[in-house]
Amino acid sequence: MTIASPTTGVIAATGSVPREAVAAGHARGHLRALESEAIHILREVAGEFEQPVILFSGGKDSILVLHLARKAFHPAPLPFSLLHVDTGHNFPEVIAYRDSVVAAGGLRLLVAHVQDWIDDGRLTERPDGTRNPLQTVPLVDTIAARKFDAVIGGARRDEERSRAKERIFSLRDAFGGWDPRRQRPELWGLYNGRHAAGEHVRVFPLSNWTELDVWNYIAAEQIVLPDIYYAHEREVFARNGMWLTPGEWGGPVGDEQVERRRVRYRTVGDMSCTGAVESAARDVNAVIDEIIVTRVTERGATRADDKLSEAAMEDRKREGYF
Amino acid sequence: MSAQTLGVRNPAPAHSGLDDVLPLGPPRGLLRFATAGSVDDGKSTLVGRLLHDSKSVLSDQLDAVNRTSAARGLDSPDLSLLVDGLRAEREQGITIDVAYRYFATGIRSFILADTPGHVQYTRNTVTGASTADLVIILVDARTGVVAQTRRHAAVAALLGVPHLLLAVNKIDLVDFDEAVFDRIAADFDRYAVNLGIGEVTAIPISALHGDNVVARSHRIGWYDGPSVLEHLELVDLADARSTGGLRFPVQYVIRPRTESHPDYRGYAGRVAAGTVRPGDEIVALPSGARSTVAAIDTADGLKDVAVAGDSVTLLLTDDVDLSRGDLIASVTDQPELSTEFSVTVTQLADKGLRPGLRALLRYGTSTTRVLVSAIDHLLDIDTLDRVPAPPALALNDIAQVTLRTVEPVAVEDFRPGGAVGSLLVVDPADGTTLAAGMVGDRRAAVQTTGAGQALPGVEATTNRCPVLGEPTRALPSANFPTPGP
Ligand SMILES: Nc1nc2c(ncn2[C@@H]2O[C@H](COP(=O)(O)OP(=O)(O)O)[C@@H](O)[C@H]2O)c(=O)[nH]1
Numbered sequence: 001m002t003i004a005s006p007t008t009g010v011i012a013a014t015g016s017v018p019r020e021a022v023a024a025g026h027a028r029g030h031l032r033a034l035e036s037e038a039i040h041i042l043r044e045v046a047g048e049f050e051q052p053v054i055l056f057s058g059g060k061d062s063i064l065v066l067h068l069a070r071k072a073f074h075p076a077p078l079p080f081s082l083l084h085v086d087t088g089h090n091f092p093e094v095i096a097y098r099d100s101v102v103a104a105g106g107l108r109l110l111v112a113h114v115q116d117w118i119d120d121g122r123l124t125e126r127p128d129g130t131r132n133p134l135q136t137v138p139l140v141d142t143i144a145a146r147k148f149d150a151v152i153g154g155a156r157r158d159e160e161r162s163r164a165k166e167r168i169f170s171l172r173d174a175f176g177g178w179d180p181r182r183q184r185p186e187l188w189g190l191y192n193g194r195h196a197a198g199e200h201v202r203v204f205p206l207s208n209w210t211e212l213d214v215w216n217y218i219a220a221e222q223i224v225l226p227d228i229y230y231a232h233e234r235e236v237f238a239r240n241g242m243w244l245t246p247g248e249w250g251g252p253v254g255d256e257q258v259e260r261r262r263v264r265y266r267t268v269g270d271m272s273c274t275g276a277v278e279s280a281a282r283d284v285n286a287v288i289d290e291i292i293v294t295r296v297t298e299r300g301a302t303r304a305d306d307k308l309s310e311a312a313m314e315d316r317k318r319e320g321y322f
Numbered sequence: 323m324s325a326q327t328l329g330v331r332n333p334a335p336a337h338s339g340l341d342d343v344l345p346l347g348p349p350r351g352l353l354r355f356a357t358a359g360s361v362d363d364g365k366s367t368l369v370g371r372l373l374h375d376s377k378s379v380l381s382d383q384l385d386a387v388n389r390t391s392a393a394r395g396l397d398s399p400d401l402s403l404l405v406d407g408l409r410a411e412r413e414q415g416i417t418i419d420v421a422y423r424y425f426a427t428g429i430r431s432f433i434l435a436d437t438p439g440h441v442q443y444t445r446n447t448v449t450g451a452s453t454a455d456l457v458i459i460l461v462d463a464r465t466g467v468v469a470q471t472r473r474h475a476a477v478a479a480l481l482g483v484p485h486l487l488l489a490v491n492k493i494d495l496v497d498f499d500e501a502v503f504d505r506i507a508a509d510f511d512r513y514a515v516n517l518g519i520g521e522v523t524a525i526p527i528s529a530l531h532g533d534n535v536v537a538r539s540h541r542i543g544w545y546d547g548p549s550v551l552e553h554l555e556l557v558d559l560a561d562a563r564s565t566g567g568l569r570f571p572v573q574y575v576i577r578p579r580t581e582s583h584p585d586y587r588g589y590a591g592r593v594a595a596g597t598v599r600p601g602d603e604i605v606a607l608p609s610g611a612r613s614t615v616a617a618i619d620t621a622d623g624l625k626d627v628a629v630a631g632d633s634v635t636l637l638l639t640d641d642v643d644l645s646r647g648d649l650i651a652s653v654t655d656q657p658e659l660s661t662e663f664s665v666t667v668t669q670l671a672d673k674g675l676r677p678g679l680r681a682l683l684r685y686g687t688s689t690t691r692v693l694v695s696a697i698d699h700l701l702d703i704d705t706l707d708r709v710p711a712p713p714a715l716a717l718n719d720i721a722q723v724t725l726r727t728v729e730p731v732a733v734e735d736f737r738p739g740g741a742v743g744s745l746l747v748v749d750p751a752d753g754t755t756l757a758a759g760m761v762g763d764r765r766a767a768v769q770t771t772g773a774g775q776a777l778p779g780v781e782a783t784t785n786r787c788p789v790l791g792e793p794t795r796a797l798p799s800a801n802f803p804t805p806g807p
Contacts, residue, residue, distance in 0.1 A: 030431050073590070188453060194682075
C-alpha cells in the first residue's frame with residue numbers, strides 16, 4: 001500500500017486497530033439490527049408486490065437472502081419463488097448445492113439457461129468466452145415473460161462504487177434498465193415499490209451489509225455454504241492476476257500453466273471470470289480472520305468483469321444487469 | 323457436498339445464533355452520519371481521508387486512485403477519487419446523489435450517507451440526513467459560513483438530527499489561525515442556536531493534509547479537542563425510540579395453513595416505537611378493536627420482549643380483523659385518528675404539490691388516498707423564515723401543507739429518526755415519490771424545544787464544544803411574514 005503521505009506534521013495514527021476489536025465492532029447488536037432491517041424489507045416486498053422472485057445462484061449472498069426470507073415468514077412457507085440465470089459455466093459444486101437446497105426446502109426454482117439463448121440465436125458467444133455479461137438478456141426476458149414485479153438480489157453497497165448509490169428498492173424500466181435519475185429518494189424506513197405496468201423493482205435487502213457482516217452472520221447462524229468457499233486443493237492457472245479453474249469455458253490457453261494450489265472463493269460467479277484466492281481458511285472463523293486482515297476488496301480480488309473499465313459495473317447496470 | 327437445508331443449523335445448537343454465538347457487541351454501537359457542504363469545500367477529500375486514515379480503504383481501491391491520480395498528472399493521490407461515484411459525476415465533477423459508505427473502527431461501526439453539496443440538491447441532503455444521528459457540515463475556512471452552510475444546518479434541524487459537527491476545513495490555507503476558526507464557529511453558533519439545534523461541535527481540520535481528521539494535529543496547537551473520527555466514535559447516542567407507547571405497523575399477515583400450523587395467525591412487522599411483551603393490551607387502528615399480545619414469535623423462537631427496531635411476529639389472544647396497513651398500538655398511549663393534518667414536506671420530484679392535487683399517502687405500512695388541501699407557507703431554507711406559499715411547490719422546496727384523507731389515519735407528530743410521523747406523497751400515475759413529509763409543524767417544534775429534545779424522555783443536550791460557549795434558547799420570532807393563500 002503506497003500512498004505518498006502528505007501528512008507531515010501530523011501525529012501518526014496509533015497503529016492499526018486490534019483484530020478482536022474490529023470483529024467485536026460487527027458483532028451481535030449490529031448483526032441483529034441488520035437482520036431486522038433485512039426482514040423488514042423482505043416483508044415489505046411480500047406485502048406490496050404480486051410476483052416477487054429471489055435471484056438464487058447458490059452464492060453466499062443469495063444464500064443469505066434466502067435464509068433471511070425464510071426467517072421473515074416463519075413458520076409459513078416462503079412466499080417467493082427462486083430464479084437462477086445459469087451461464088452454463090457455473091461451478092458444479094454450487095449447482096449441486098443449489099439443487100439440494102431447493103429439494104430439501106420444497107422451494108420453487110426456475111432456471112434460465114444462457115445456453116438456450118445462444119442456441120436460438122438471441123445471444124452470441126463472446127470471443128473471450130466469458131458469459132457473465134450474457135446473463136442480462138435471459139434475466140430481463142424471464143422477468144418480462146413471468147411478469148415478476150419484484151426481483152430480490154443479494155447485492156451490497158460496499159461491493160463497488162456505483163452500487164454505493166443503489167437504492168434498496170431500485171426501479172427498472174421495461175428493458176430492465178436502471179436510470180440513476182429516476183431513482184427515488186429513500187427516507188427513513190419508507191420504501192416505495194409502486195411502478196408502471198411492465199416495470200419492475202429490484203430489491204436489495206443486504207444493501208447495508210459489508211462482506212464482514214455477511215461472514216459474521218453466516219458464522220452466528222451456522223449457515224452451510226458450498227464447500228468452495230473454504231480452502232481446498234484445486235487445479236488452477238493464473239490469468240490477469242487471478243487463479244482460475246480450468247474448464248470447457250476456455251482455459252487455460254497459450255502458455256498458461258495449470259498448478260495445484262490451496263484456494264478458496266470469495267464470490268462464486270461464472271467460472272470464466274471468478275478467481276480464487278490463496279487461502280488456508282478451512283472454516284468460517286478462519287475465513288473471518290482472513291477477511292479482517294485482507295487488503296483487497298471482494299470484487300477486486302475475484303471478478304475480472306469489474307476490472308474491465310472504471311465504469312464497468314455502472315454500464316452493466318444501466319443495461320439491466322444486477 | 324454437505325449442504326442440506328438452509329436456515330437449519332448444523333449441528334443444531336441449543337441456543338439462538340445471534341444471542342449467544344457472538345457475545346460481544348460493538349463497544350459503542352452503530353453511528354449513522356451524513357456529510358454536507360458546498361461544492362469544493364472538501365467533502366470528498368474529507369470522506370476519502372476518513373476512509374483512508376481509518377484503514378477502511380483496501381489496496382485495490384487505493385491502486386485505482388493512485389493510477390487515476392497519476393494519469394491526471396497529480397503528484398499526490400487525490401483521495402476524493404475514492405468516493406466519486408457515478409460516471410455523470412465524474413464527467414461533470416460534481417456529486418449528484420447520496421452514496422453510502424461503510425467502515426468500522428474498534429469502537430464503532432459507521433454508515434456514512436455522503437450527500438452532494440450542489441445548491442439544487444436539497445432533496446439529497448434531506449434523504450441523507452433522514453436517518454442520520456449526526457451531520458458533518460463543512461465550511462471553507464477562507465469563506466466561512468455561507469448560505470449553503472445555513473441551509474444544511476436548517477435541514478438537519480428540521481429533520482431532528484441530534485448532533486451537528488462543523489468542520490472548518492482548509493485551515494492550512496489560513497495559516498492555522500485560531501481567530502479565523504473562532505469567528506466562524508461563533509458565526510455558526512449564533513445561527514444554530516436560533517434554529518434550535520441540539521448540539522454543535524466545531525473542529526478545525528485540513529482534509530487534504532489529514533490534520534484533525536483521524537489523528538489530532540500538532541500543527542493546530544491551540545485546539546485541544548477531539549479529531550473528527552474521535553468525535554464520531556465518542557458522541558453520545560441516546561436512543562429514545564423504545565420509550566413511550568408501542569407502535570407496530572402491520573406489514574404482513576402470516577397464515578401458514580399447513581399441517582403443522584393449521585390455525586396460526588401472526589402479524590409480522592417491525593417495532594417502530596416502544597416495547598412489547600406478552601400480556602400487553604393493544605388496540606388495532608384504525609378499527610379500534612382491542613386484544614392482548616399472546617406471544618412474540620420469531621424464527622429463533624418465542625421472545626419475552628421486543629424493542630424498537632426488532633422485526634417480530636405478534637400473536638394475539640383474540641381473532642381481530644387486522645391486515646397490512648393497520649397499526650397495533652398500546653391501549654394506554656395510542657395515536658388519534660385524523661383525516662386532516664398539517665405536514666412539513668420536502669418536494670422531491672418535478673411534479674409539485676399544489677392545492678387540489680390528489681395523490682397517495684404512504685404512512686407506516688398503509689397506503690391511502692390523499693388530497694393536498696392547502697399549501698400554508700414555504701420555508702426559506704436559509705433562515706427557516708415563513709414566506710408566502712407559491713401556487714405549486716418546486717423541486718427542493720420545503721413547505722408546510724395541509725393534507726386531507728378519506729379514511730382516518732393514525733398519524734402523529736414526527737419523531738427524530740422518522741420511525742413515527744414520517745410519510746411519503748406518491749403519484750398514483752407512475753409511482754413517483756413526490757414529497758416526503760414530517761407530520762406536525764417541524765419548524766415550530768425545533769424552535770420551541772430544540773431538535774435534540776423533540777422526543778419525550780430525551781434529556782436536553784447541553785454539552786457543547788467548549789469553543790462555542792454556552793447555549794442559549796431561542797424563542798420563535800414574533801414577526802413572521804403572514805402566510806400566503
Ligand atoms: N489546501 C487544502 N485544500 C483542500 C483541503 N480539502 C480539500 N481541498 C481541495 O479543495 C478542492 C475541493 O475538494 P473536494 O473534496 O473535491 O470538494 P467537494 O466538492 O466538497 O467534494 C480539491 O482541490 C481539494 O484538494 C484542505 O484541507 N486544504
